[in-house]
Structure formats: C-alpha cells, structure tokens
Amino acid sequence: MPQNNLLIAFGGVSPEHEVSVLTAIQAAHALSQSGRTLIPLYITKNGRWLTGEHLLDLESYKEIRQAEEKGRPCHFALDDQGRPGLRTSPAGWLRKPQWISLEAVICAFHGADGENGSFQGLCEIYNLPYTGAGVSASALGMDKRLAKELCRRHEIPVVDDVWIREDHWVREQDELVRQAEKLGYPLYVKPVTLGSSIGVHRVENREALSDAVESSFRYDMDLLVEKAVHPLTEINCSVLGDDDTLQTSVCEQPLGKEELLSFEDKYMQGDSGEAKGMASASRRIPAPISDEKTAEIQELAGRIFRLLGCAGVARLDFLLNRENGKVYFNEINTIPGSFSFYLWEASEMRFDRLLEEMIRIGKKRHRKKNSRVRSHDINLLSQKAVKGLKGLKGGK
Ligand SMILES: Nc1ncnc2c1ncn2[C@@H]1O[C@H](COP(=O)(O)OP(=O)(O)O)[C@@H](O)[C@H]1O
Ligand SMILES: [Mg+2]
Missing domain, CATH: 3.30.470.20 (ATP-grasp fold, B domain)
Structure with missing residues (x-):
C-alpha cells in the first residue's frame, strides 16, 4: 500500500458544495505537516472530476472558471497489476497522463452523492480505503425518515412526524394535511435527504403548511412534517x-x-x-x-x-x-x-x-473487508464446467 498520497475528495453536485470546499481546505491545512502528499479531487458543480495543486488553495475559488480550466481531468482507475489509483488525463502538448497511487481517500463532501453512499460505493468498487461511514450507513444517515424509523424501533426518542411523498400529496392531500394537523401546530416541513436547513420551513397554519410542502418538493420528493419542539x-x-x-x-x-x-x-x-x-x-x-x-x-x-x-x-x-x-x-x-x-x-x-x-x-x-473471502477461484464458466451446465439449457 503506498504510504504517501492522500486524496482529498470534495465539492460535488450539492447545495453544500462551497461548505465542502472549506472543509477540504481546512483538512489539507491541518495535514500540511503530516509528511504526506495531498492530492485534491475536486468535483465541480456540474460533476467534472479535476485535480491540481491550486485546488487546495482557497484563493483559486474566487475565479472559479479559471480554477476549473487549470484543473486536470482525472478518474479512478486500476493499474496493470489491478491496483487502484487516480489517473489524470493528458493536458497540454507534452504532458502525459499521470498515475497516482493512493494510501486513502478523505471524503470531505457534504450532501448528495458525496455523503449519501454513492461516492463511498465508488471507493468500494475500486477497493480504495476511505474515511467516514460506509455505503449503507451513509445512505441511512442521509435519509432522515429511515434514520428516524430505525431509532424508533430501538426506542431512541424522535419527534412524531408524517411522511409525505410527492405522489401521495397529489392524490391524498386532504388526508395528509389531516394527519399532519393531528400533530398540532407549529410544524416543521423538511426534505428527507437535504442538509444545511435548505427547504426547512416552520409553519403555523394550513395555508403555510401547503405552501411549504409545495416549495420543499423542489428539493426532494420525500418530506417529513414534524411536530415542533418548543x-x-x-x-x-x-x-x-x-x-x-x-x-x-x-x-x-x-x-x-x-x-x-x-x-x-x-x-x-x-x-x-x-x-x-x-x-x-x-x-x-x-x-x-x-x-x-x-x-x-x-x-x-x-x-x-x-x-x-x-x-x-x-x-x-x-x-x-x-x-x-x-x-x-x-x-x-x-x-x-x-x-x-x-x-x-x-x-x-x-x-x-x-x-x-x-x-x-x-x-x-x-x-x-479484504481479509474476507470475496470471490471463488473456481471458474464456473470454464470448458469443463460449461459442459456440465449444458443440461440446464432452457432452464434459468
Ligand atoms: N421538530 C423540530 N422542532 C423544532 N425545531 C426544528 C425541528 N426540526 C428542525 N428544526 C429546526 O430547523 C433546523 C434545520 O432542520 P434539520 O432537521 O436539522 O435539517 P438540516 O439537515 O437541513 O440541518 C434545525 O437546526 C432546527 O433549528
Ligand atoms: Mg440540522
């Protein structure tokens, strides 16, 4: 395992993009004396993967277009021996693609695919060590409804709520309003998978409730209406x-x-x-x-x-x-x-x-993870085995 290259992954297609840039730069600063080489992986607001030293300098983000132009496109890849790393695309006349082996990935994203298990899944596919929660914990943590449901099952106190899906709202609005009002005003309306208070509304009456629900559907198709703690x-x-x-x-x-x-x-x-x-x-x-x-x-x-x-x-x-x-x-x-x-x-x-x-x-x-049996050495599709399988023709 290469000991020196740490990838700091941040940015991403998320409303919390800028906050993630700050977290990444703070972490890079704290690790500057660690003796490691810090490699940025900046995912732009429209999803491009870029690297380049300047991307760990806050100043660069004042002129975001220039910073992006200067960045080198990159992606996860395997080398000839099947070892994972970061491959940069050729940039300019003389520059060859570069291969960077990685000790680990620091996941410094906030919100959306960087925090909900998607990026973590990519690290799993490339068998790269990464910081933070794994795929399922990330997904559960991002989903306020599922996290609360799990807590309820384990008698951890959570606020009473009503779950509203967009298609239910279209068909059964009156019934959902009735259930929500049973909790009693004031109520909080919030998207299930967002953060940073985006799309969160406190409402005191039916009209405001309907408006808040409609408005929060801009961010998520699943909402929670919660009783306010006061x-x-x-x-x-x-x-x-x-x-x-x-x-x-x-x-x-x-x-x-x-x-x-x-x-x-x-x-x-x-x-x-x-x-x-x-x-x-x-x-x-x-x-x-x-x-x-x-x-x-x-x-x-x-x-x-x-x-x-x-x-x-x-x-x-x-x-x-x-x-x-x-x-x-x-x-x-x-x-x-x-x-x-x-x-x-x-x-x-x-x-x-x-x-x-x-x-x-x-x-x-x-x-x-790597100490467990993850595949079998027997090739079920080898010549011999396939002959044995011919009897299965037509079956599934
Ligand atoms: N049930 C509630 N009762 C009182 N205040 C709430 C309630 N739910 C949310 N809030 C307020 O709204 C803020 C944002 O809601 P939260 O559920 O934390 O969403 P986010 O993931 O966007 O931070 C909270 O920090 C709190 O101030
Ligand atoms: Mg919060």
Whole structure:
C-alpha cells in the first residue's frame, strides 16, 4: 500500500458544495505537516472530476472558471497489476497522463452523492480505503425518515412526524394535511435527504403548511412534517470511532438568530471576513446543560452511531425541550461540516490527530473487508464446467 498520497475528495453536485470546499481546505491545512502528499479531487458543480495543486488553495475559488480550466481531468482507475489509483488525463502538448497511487481517500463532501453512499460505493468498487461511514450507513444517515424509523424501533426518542411523498400529496392531500394537523401546530416541513436547513420551513397554519410542502418538493420528493419542539435548545455531539471502539466529544449548543438555524447562521458568521465553514458558526462549547443531560446525549449519540453502523467522525444533532428536559434525536451528519474539529479541539484532540484517526479507521475497515473471502477461484464458466451446465439449457 503506498504510504504517501492522500486524496482529498470534495465539492460535488450539492447545495453544500462551497461548505465542502472549506472543509477540504481546512483538512489539507491541518495535514500540511503530516509528511504526506495531498492530492485534491475536486468535483465541480456540474460533476467534472479535476485535480491540481491550486485546488487546495482557497484563493483559486474566487475565479472559479479559471480554477476549473487549470484543473486536470482525472478518474479512478486500476493499474496493470489491478491496483487502484487516480489517473489524470493528458493536458497540454507534452504532458502525459499521470498515475497516482493512493494510501486513502478523505471524503470531505457534504450532501448528495458525496455523503449519501454513492461516492463511498465508488471507493468500494475500486477497493480504495476511505474515511467516514460506509455505503449503507451513509445512505441511512442521509435519509432522515429511515434514520428516524430505525431509532424508533430501538426506542431512541424522535419527534412524531408524517411522511409525505410527492405522489401521495397529489392524490391524498386532504388526508395528509389531516394527519399532519393531528400533530398540532407549529410544524416543521423538511426534505428527507437535504442538509444545511435548505427547504426547512416552520409553519403555523394550513395555508403555510401547503405552501411549504409545495416549495420543499423542489428539493426532494420525500418530506417529513414534524411536530415542533418548543421551547427548543439544540445540542450537537460528535462521535469518533467504529464498531470496536468509539468516543464522544463535548456537546455544543449551536446558536441562530431565529428559532430555526439557517444556512447563513451555520456558515456565514465568521467575524474576520474569512471563510471558516461550520467552524465559524456561533455556538456555546460546552453546551450550557447539566452534566447528567450531557451524559444522556453522549450516550444516545454513541448508541445511534453504532445502530446505523457509522465509522470515522459524525455529528449527531439533538432537540432538547427546555421546559420538560426531553431529548430527541434530530439527525446525523455522517460527514459533518469542518469534520467537527472544533468539538474535538474542545475535547483535547487536535485536528491533525482527528484526521489521522479517521484515516486509521478507514484503512482498518479496508483491511477487514479484504481479509474476507470475496470471490471463488473456481471458474464456473470454464470448458469443463460449461459442459456440465449444458443440461440446464432452457432452464434459468
Ligand atoms: N421538530 C423540530 N422542532 C423544532 N425545531 C426544528 C425541528 N426540526 C428542525 N428544526 C429546526 O430547523 C433546523 C434545520 O432542520 P434539520 O432537521 O436539522 O435539517 P438540516 O439537515 O437541513 O440541518 C434545525 O437546526 C432546527 O433549528
Ligand atoms: Mg440540522
């Protein structure tokens, strides 16, 4: 296994594209003294795969078109011995295609195909070690409805909801409105697979509910209508590990201007004018809650992380009812903004250590996968075997 080339994969066709660029650049910065060569894999907003040193420099993104032109197209490929790596396309007159072997892939995407298991599946197909959750945990983590259903089955508290599919809404709108209203206003309407508060609406009456549902269908064909937790304190907690061992971070209370934390609240609050991604959002660390509440939330976070089969670092978000102290699991981010490094720094772990730990876990999972029997040496289609199969003609 090559020891020195780390691929940092980010960007992608996602509403959280820019946030992912920031996470990737922050990670590259933290790993700059690691003795490794960092190779960017930048997926543009329309899905092109590019590499080139300049893509790990934030300045480049001010002139995005130039940055893209300067980037070299690339793709995953196997070399003559079947070893996976990154192959760049020839660029310019004299430049040959380049082959880059890889130690591991750092998945620094947020949202959509980079976080929902699709990109992770590609890494699996090429048998590349990668950071973070595997295919199924990523898919479950991205789907708020399925994640909540699984939690319900395991008696982890989640807020009551009604699931609305676009085709049901068209056919049975009145019935769905009736079910949603049974939960009682105010309600939250949210796309099942999005993040960063995109398409999330708080509504207080029937007209606003219908408008919000129609509007959120622009983002997703599956929505959840949820009962609002009120009065609300949001508490997040990060988990790092895998099935064997895991640790939980201190808790944070993210702060928004209004009751609903918006995209701007989450990412645009850096006071120095510098883009800091999720690390810039205003928050209280540790969250101003009792030691008992903190322990309860940390225990739930670890349990849910295990239940979904996550790996690497994740951030789990909870809704706390300030009045009665009830805690509900809201959602999991299997690739949290800025990899939640600010929560780990507050838990005595530096960002570079966090990344090293994520890489170690990714490589360990890869080794485990490759130590299992994955194919049979017998060729069922060899001459001899095929003769034996002739009797099956016509059958299936
Ligand atoms: N059931 C709820 N009760 C109260 N507030 C909610 C509820 N659901 C969502 N919110 C508010 O909306 C924000 C965004 O919703 P969330 O489910 O976290 O979606 P996203 O994945 O877009 O972050 C939350 O951070 C919270 O402020
Ligand atoms: Mg959220």
